[in-house]
Amino acid sequence: MTKIISDTYEKIYEIVRQIPEGRVSTYGLIAKYIGEKFSARVVGYAMNHVHNREDVPAHRVVNRNGLLTGKHHFNPSSLMQQLLENEGVEIINDKVINFKEIVWDPNESH
Numbered sequence: 001m002t003k004i005i006s007d008t009y010e011k012i013y014e015i016v017r018q019i020p021e022g023r024v025s026t027y028g029l030i031a032k033y034i035g036e037k038f039s040a041r042v043v044g045y046a047m048n049h050v051h052n053r054e055d056v057p058a059h060r061v062v063n064r065n066g067l068l069t070g071k072h073h074f075n076p077s078s079l080m081q082q083l084l085e086n087e088g089v090e091i092i093n094d095k096v097i098n099f100k101e102i103v104w105d106p107n108e109s110h
Contacts (some may be wrong), residue, residue, distance in 0.1 A: 006070040007090060008034075008038070008042065008046070011034055012030060012034065012043055012046040013046065013050065013053070014063060015033060015106050016047075016050075017055065017059065017105050018109070019057060019060040019061070020089045020104060021057075022087040022089060022102065023064050023102050023104040024060050024089065024099070024102060025095055025103065025104045025105065026061065026063060026103065027040035027041070027043040027063060028040040028043075029105050029106060031043045032062065032107055035105065047061055048070075052085070058073075059084055061077050062099075064095070065095070065099070066095050066096035066099030067095050067096075068080050068081060068091065068094045068095070070109070071094065074096075081094070084096070103110070
């Protein structure tokens with residue numbers, strides 16, 4: 001991984017570490033916080049590379065509609081939902097039920 005990518009991913013991981021337990025954020029909100037040149041897709045790539053990093057709660061990052069689109073990167077794929085439910089987040093059909101109430105926006109938190 002190049003230094004630029006590594007530095008970008010570390011910036012993303014630092015934001016993800018700040019998502020409070022029982023809350024979720026989105027790829028797009030995180031990308032917006034980091035800067036205009038970054039897209040939600042870059043945040044998604046960073047989450048895909050976070051394997052075995054228990055200090056980064058990747059399970060708290062969902063898509064803009066509250067869907068658990070990254071669940072297939074967890075082993076087993078039900079782990080993302082299980083981790084969120086352990087924090088009190090309600091999920092039905094791979095979607096956060098009260099998404100608008102629990103979404104955490106780093107742009108408003110800093």
